[in-house]
Amino acid sequence: MSRINLTVDGVRYDDDVDPRTLLVHHLRERLGKVGTVVGCDTTNCGACTVLMDGQGVKSCTVLAAQADGRTIDTIEGLAGEDGTLHPVQQAFHERHALQCGYCTPGMIMAAVDLLSENPDPTEDEVREGLEGNLCRCTGYQNIVGAVRDAAATMRAEVPAPRESTTETVEGTAPTTTGEVAR
């Protein structure tokens, strides 16, 4: 048993874990974070994707002990506290990018990860970016559409929080504005 602490969806948890426990099992079975699911035993399906310190990872490829001290974001923490959906969630709904929804938590988290690295992906870039996430229901077409819609929404939304930031740090960091607006 080893002692680990994780911050999952904004809440800190301290636990003793068996060294062989996978992060996904720790999330589901110990922390009750059952929004993240398991679809395979060979790290191929991506259903278990979460963000670890902001980076997308398949949580079945990480030992819980390896995640010690890290911040984990799952599908359950993605919407705002008032229930406002993340643009990727909203786009998945609007574009009918899910049917049974089993791949959806992982697919959405992978899409969030993809968009954090590439805010304006082409169709091919979305397909490549989501290659590690299998969906058996949709044929991916609406998923690709949803991710690109979400990208457009997020690009349009970026100026809003930045405006207030620029006010407080006015004149101090003009280059930041330029980078974010890319």
Add this chain to the structure above:
Amino acid sequence: MTATEAGPGTSVGAALGRKEDARLITGRTMWTDNVTLPGMLHLAILRSPMAHARITHLDVTPALESPGVITAFSGREVADVQGSLPCAWPVTEDTVVPDYPPIAVDEVRHTGEPVAVVAARDKASAEDALELIEVDYEPLPVVLDMEAALADDAPLVHRDQGSNRCYTWTFDSAEAGTGGDVTRAESDAEVVVTRRFSQQRLIPAFMEPRSIVVDPTGDQITMWSATQVPHILRLMLAMVTGTPEHKVRVVAPDVGGGFGGKLQVTPEEFIAFVAANRIGRPVKFTESRSETMMSGHHGRDQIQDVTISARRDGSVTGLSVRLLANMGAYLGLVTPGVPVLGAFMYNAIYKFPAYRFECTGVFTNTTKTDAYRGAGRPEATFAIERAMDELAAELGMDPLELRRRNWINHDEFPFTTVSTLTYDSGNYEAATERAKELFGYDELRREQERRRAAGDTVQLGIGVSTFTEMCGLAPSRVLGSLNYGAGGWETASVRVLPTGKVEVVTGTSPHGQGHETAWSQIAADQLGVPFEDIEVLHGDTRSSHKGLDTYGSRSLAVGGAALVHACEKVVDKARPVAAHLLECDPADLEFTDGAFRVRGSPESAKTIADCSLAVFNAHDLPEGMEPSLDSDATYDPANFSFPHGSHLCATEVDTETGRVRIRSYVAVDDVGRVVNPTIVEGQVHGGIAQGIAQALYEEASYDDDGNLLAGTFVDYLVPSATDLPTITTDRTETPAPDHPLGAKGVGEAGTIASTPAVVNAVVDALRPSGVTDVPMPCTPERVWRAARSTEGSERS
């Protein structure tokens, strides 16, 4: 999240956002594996590594010493209570239905068959303990190939049966009086085309692995299961184990896909049921992906010998089909029936004057086969659409022109086919015209000609598939005539709550199809109640006591009709209530835009909600009036429904590397009247993806010892986003004349249509070099070989 607002009476046909999304996109879904109960134990199953062997020694006692283990048992220890898994569809009187114990007792007949079970406090402890169980196997000869299995001296899968033949089912139009004699048609024919096609074995590969929780405490034994068929499961649990039906409750919570793969009552469900009762505590079994792949049922696996006879002008004169269908080692719920469903579809949309069909089911030492999206109909459609292309090539005729010369014209419906079905409606001309236009068919043919003449190494192939299917399973009478063990009706209840909100209870069991949304749309229109005010309940035998579940594109075609009728009964019950409230004669009322109004004086109106409150209070209802609007309806269709469509596929085939790229894909489907176009389009996309997967990627094969070679997602190639094209979809709409909504079915259409469209396109690209077939899946290696083969076809 808000769905698009719909006005009264306009919900059906609107592209409303799905209700079920709210929980699915936020991780608040109730999957079976999320269910956790106090004191719950976890099961692990030891599975046979041998494809055929006698169990000479099995001892679970060492496992009992392992930490966390509560109990362990083998098949022998539960032999008297575990029963034999049911087959509901022995297609002939003499179909061989072997004993099928959930846990093998003396003999194992395929790899992955359960031989022992451990129950422990957590899953890891249960799995660790499996390794301590002692088993000795005495190997028995293995038979995997269907033709070898039918040879006189073949090793027997079931040694007590004397043969590996499960059944032979035949149809002959001359005997049935629906057409002529095929032998005569073939001897008189100007052209005869004979082909052998092989339907590789596929794995349904739903994304949610199967999971079961059984709670034996309380009055009813409750089973949660990731199943498509909670009602059938409850009945089978009762019948097989002898537990009274009313003492069993089955819940299918959110279910992550099925595609026929969860149309089963599984060994694991019975194992969990037996284990929970034996231990007296709740148990959970969630399978790993490898277990799903190895022991969840597979699909397809048929060898098809097809002969079309025709005249030189292209008119077809006869069709004969000889089929070998691999059952696997045991029979699942509908295993023998799957190829027989196909029997009615080989003649497809064409006017064959003579037809003969023969199917032999064969036992082998493999995992059982059973329904997989389309179940029998994709196989039939593939064979006929491939064979029509071969005939077109033989005649030097455009494949669409050949089809046009033989298909049923729109003014010939209803049309009784040579295989006895009556197609109610359709317009193949319209769908094909639209598809050609969207595809740019003529232009692509010209490009193809140019590139052929230029001898490009990358050749353009154009594949055609004009299909129909029988769906909406099904008229109970027809199922009875096919020896099926149940009816095909569906049921719905409408419960009107005091505040005017409505609960719809359905016997269908969605697992991705969006029934909560579509059924709300139907009820909203029928009752004049807002879409948001309707809750759809399903998948729990405690609320939905009756139903035949979801498969065979039946839910809207049958269950949707039941819902319409249940709503009509609500309106009928509300009418005298409204008349009483409005102090008028019920006959003077009309129900429009969600309210009863007196004809001629529309200003005073009473809604269903008004009537519902009135019956809730029931203070001054007329003497004898039942104070309730709640209504049930059960609908048994008179006929199947027959969606159809025309799919066109263009492939770029690299003759040097064998690589196939789908350049464009157009699908024009006619599924009758549409309740939610967004959901329909999604079904078409997903269906096509699975059909393309069969054509190009997926294959579950066995090595000579009977080990599954593609047992994980590493080697069983479920397509990812980079493997699939963008699809252009459109619809024509020929309403189903006998359905209250005019709806047909859509769940399987894409899968049925797309496989032959893609393979026809691959073969078409290589046709100039003499290729007449490429076996599925058309991998680069196979395409490359075919392109190089001097005889042209790898197979012929």
